[in-house]
Amino acid sequence: MKKVAIIGGGIAGMTAGVLLQKAGIQTEIFEKNSVPGGQCTGWKREGYYIDNCIHWLTGTREGSGLHELWKEIGALGDSVEVYEKEMFFSSRLNGQELTFWRDKERTRRELLALSPEDEKEINKLIDYVEMAETMTVPVEKPFDAMSPLEFMKLGMSMKDMGKVMKEYGNKDLKELARRFRHPLIQSAILDYMPDGYQAYTFLVSYGTVTSGNGDIPRGGSLAMAMRIANRYQEAGGILHTNAEVEKILLKDKQAEGLLLKNGEKVESDYVICACDTAYTFGRLLPKEYMPRSLKRQYTEREKYPVNSGFQIAYGVEGVFPQLTGTRVFPCEKIKVGNRTIQRMSIQSYDYEPGFAPKGNMILQSNFCQLEEDYQYWKSLYSQKSTYKEKKREIAQQAMERLTVEYPFLKGRIRILDVWTPMTYTRYCNSYKGAYMSFVTSKGAKSITTPGTIKGLDHVLIASQWLMGPGGLPTAAAMGKFAAWRIIRGR
Template sequence: MKKVVIIGGGVAGLTAGVYARKSGYEVEIFEKNPVAGGQCMGWNRKGYHIDNCIHWLTGTQENSALRKVWETIGALTPNTEFVQTEKFFTCYVGEESATLWKDVERTKKELIQLSPEDKTEIDTFIEHVKYAACCQMPVEKPMDMMNIFDYLKMGKSMAEMPKVLKEYGNINLEDMAARFKHPVIKAVFTDYMPKEYQASSFIVSYATVVSGNGEIPVGGSLAMTNRIIDKFEKLGGKLHCNSEVKRVTIKGNKAYGIELENGENIAADFIICATDAMEMFDKLLGRKYMNKKWSACFKDEESYPLFSGFQAAFSIDRAMFAHTDTVFIDCEPFNINKKEIRRMSLKSYQYEKDFAPEGKTVLQTNMIQFDDDYRYWKSLNKDDYTGKKYEFAERMKENIEKKFPELAGHIKLLDCWTPVTYERYCNSYHGAYMSFITKKDVKSFSVKGTIEGLHNVFVASQWIQAPGGLPVAAAAGKFAVQRILKKEKRSIMI
């Protein structure tokens, strides 16, 4: 039995592990942290649970191709329940608000009632959200393995998407917001994602939630990760935590295995790198294996920016807060890294009863950070870093209390974290928790998931395709195994 060694126990690595075991390979996963999961993770603080990852999970629609992947790896099971919510999110500007509901007709009615003068643009927006509901991520096989019939099938299933790309594919969210006159509606399009994002990405995201293909699994990120681990181990896979890999051992155009930081060598027939991309090239393989596309995108931060966040989690009394989802509010302006912060998000986890003691709930905040912000946090010494974290968390708390005065005296900080936290725990380049942003007038990043010059090393990572995230990670894990099967002249249909 040939052996596959996987470096990294995030969703991509675990997915690759499940598919490799189902394909008959001996499989070992090596994860540097005490627990697997990567960024699909949650942790406990002061009797509360903090969820790091899932705001919604793309691929929950029954009988969809991505749903089949989630079911195959155990992420979703017949017993998995989904959160019952009516909303995507709500934006407040002053005392006025607008909500993107799952019911698009309700959204349309509310937005037009809020701003009749924006009716034409609102109608166009809603119409294209309906078009985008057909958008499905192709996960049956890698694009370069598709034949003409695969492309015809994909084109037929997503026949309405060209309309979305024609209307919104060449503008960003800041441009889209400028089409509207009302300040609350403008905020709807610049709050949820970085304003640099291609507008069509936002349309697809909202359409995913509207169509029922973007539900929230009860239990959140850690529970989903644990289901995948359970599936992998029941299939006979071996997961080694607290096992950091030092390098891939290479001779000529072939990798022979890996060397752990403790000096142990593990032999392998095939190696799948399921790590951060820069970690792979800087440490595991060496920069000489980074092709021109990777190199150009990492160097060009203007065209291919990365984003992370400064985040904080608070405990609140459940009865004191009416929202059960995500809201955006105004801030009293303050600066992080000389950048003025005027808006912030709040996500209530009231729907997760097990995340907090009886009568309490977790409220999380997030402020988007970019490459320069990462460098700011990285430049601070230990004391200044800790001090600034808690200073900014206190600013967040003050803004929450100003908007919702009923929370005064009922809100306490549980934890706060920065882009450097993601670097420390996940080796994330610049603390990024997704791949490159797709900007207007810039070609979207994608690579095959192979390494030039090494015929038995493959990439399973959200970094193989912008904008990354859980669906890309899972697909990348499956694709990496399909590439191994193709090399062995076996059927890739798994």
Template sequence: MARDLVAGWGSRDRPAGARPRVLIIGAGVAGMSTGCYAQMSGMETRILEKHVLPGGCCTAWSRDGYIFDYCIEWLIGTAEGNDANQVWRELGALDGKTMRNFPVFNKVVDADGRSVTFYNDPDRLEAHLLAISPADRKLIQAFCRDLRRFITIDLYPFLTPPPLESVGQKLKKLRTVLPAFRLFWRTAATQMHTFADRFSDPLLRKAFRNIFFQDPEDFPLLPFLFNMASAHNDNAGFPQGGSLGLSRSIEERYTALGGDISYRARVARILVEDDRAIGVELKNGQRIYADHVVAACDGRTTIYDLLEGRYTGPTIDRLYDELLTRPGTLFPAVVSAFVGIEGDFHPDQMHSTTYLLSDSEGARLPGALQNSIVVQLRSQYSDGFAPAGKSVIHCTYFSDYSYWKTLRTTNRREYWDRKREVADFVRGMLLRRMPDLTDRIELVDVATPATTHRYTGNHEGSILAWKAFSDADDLAARLINKEHMRLPGLHAFSMAGQWVGLGGLIRAASTGRFVTQFLCEELGLEFQAWESPPAEPWHPAKLGHLPQLDSRPVQ
């Protein structure tokens, strides 16, 4: 085991002309993407991962034959013929898989039982909304008109970082952006809250905020329209195998390219000599050396723990000293309750529904940040998530990390009591709204923000890191466009992942492509990328062995 972790990387002596060695911290989507592109571009890479599975937050776990899929709700890039899909094809992420596309993005039901169905088709959506509230005709027509325009726009800027774009690439982007510039500017400048508050119907005021399942707060109209348009174009589907299936496919692509992943390899610090990263030291004291180190893990841990805060600058200082603790800057953490049930769902049942809760109901949800809960019938998304004749439901809500972390640290018994409260609430809520589940619920497993932090190290259990369209957005973009994904004063080191590229799996994957392009420019190598070869059809056995979340289910 010890020899395998070092395996020829324990010495700084290298023969002349040897391929550049790149050490990558973290086997999430960004880390494996970096490894794939670096291998294709002629480098020798190795990934160190603290967990026993690839994917980071893009993962799953199991219990009693159920697969609890944790991450993907929709994946940008599932349709062929666009740049986002090209990234996934190069990474082998969708190899051999079918895609599930839904005609509805989400359904929102209020405490009185009234509902809004957000169809991806703007004509169907417009007719449905007008039937609910004819008095809001102008607003409804304006939203659906903008959705129709977004459906015609093909803009997925995930292939090349802006500083390295060729003249041809810049012109192509301009030809797409300029005709729609006013649309982009207006929808990016209009907050969804401001827009929603203009509806006369109180249900529509609440429902529009929850198109993305729960209210992300401080989001403008643009991302709602962009993602619904992508879904309409079958470019925001759900890949067979789900979250861990995506990660396993990228892992398979990476190892086929000659890369190596060491699991249960916990990095204690990044080794630096004369302001140059030369490798890492593991928790067990072993040292592994490389020509370049890429941190594709939690940003704060990288900068202040692994590098002891020695390499910062104005952008980093503002992000991590000022904005990290500012409310609304990080994407909220979530509580997940997975429910295993006997039997199947009716095929016409809605795959995703947000239930708006009364104040009294919301007060019963431990650590809840909003009075709502999302119910997704995950067995409708892909095969293999439950044993034959059974199904899985995934319930989530935004929650406060410090609430759960404090409980788990100071009173483990009370922590488990609150998890059981979540399970009791979910069970009761499902039986009230879906009475056909009576006597069919077999088990409930609950993951909290403290769970996310424990398994991934993500700061405050945030799955998506910096919130897009917040004050952190421009600063994170500067890390790519100006800093080239480096830290001030530190050579032979780069960062990848959501702490530089913001949230979303396609953006995480694109940071691996970007960082490799910057590295190729520095080393004088030609950046190379090609699609993975044809693969056998996906099957659930490809997920491999899955661990349990805890030693016992909550219920």
């Protein structure tokens, strides 16, 4: 009987594990941390729960292969309640506010009332958001195993996306923002994602919310990861935590098992690398095995940037409905990493009262950090006390800006935790602290990497890094594809 060793108990690794177990193939997952989930996680501080992943889970709407996959691995299901997001986010500038509502016609009305002179672009934007709602993440089988007919069917099912790409593809968010005259609309478009992102990503993300396909499973990220881990173990899978893998063992260019950090050897017929790919090639396998398409993205840094965040969690005495959702507002300058920030965001988790002690609420801020900021945090990290001090100093400044915008928070808010891009490198071995994969910048070719490795047998890759911009659906799809190849011997 085949035995498969999986490195990494994140969403990709656990998805592969559940599906292989269900197909009658014995697997073992080796996860370096004490809990499974990888970046899909959360932790407790002072009686609060800090959720650190799901802002939206693509695939919450029934009727797609992705939805079925989430159900099959236990992420969603009849017993899992889903919180329906009322808004994508809200932006403020010069005393005016604009919200991208779940109800896109409400957004259209608000935009038109705000800026009648932008009528043509507003109507176009909202009409194209509706078209972007057809976007799906194909999860049936690896793309290289799809027939021309299957590709044609997939294209037909998303034919409106072709129109979206024609109008908004190959343009970045700055260009999209410049189409509007109103300063608040311009600034709101640049508020949610780094401005180098392609314009269509804004439409697709917002379309996921408007179509009800991007809601949040109740209980949060860690609870979802634990449901998948339970499904895996119920199917007979063996999950080892605190089990860091040192190396993949090869014999005649074929996997023969793993060497763990504690010196133990594990024999297996297949190995699935379900952890960061920059770490896999260089630490677990010789670098020369890295697929060319991945190497290209790691080399062409300007075309395929990555980003991360500097994040703060605050505990608040009291519950303030006026803070519901994610809100972005202008603030006095703060230097975070290498960049100076003049707009900051605040997200409320009031939709999950259990995340805070009774009568309190938890808020989080996330400041986008790019690669040069990662270098900043990396060099500070070697002097732990300076690193800690800097984190505290920035968090304190951010909290002050917050109380300027929301004076009722004064005296009621405190810092619970602060984390940086280095946190993701420490916790998940993440490349440059990134928690999503490569962004395909304007003019760059969109690249998908197959999960096989040229010149090596029985070693597969399953990771969000195989397809930008990554995220939970990509991680799950890549886990499924690795399982598919082993089950079918391809």
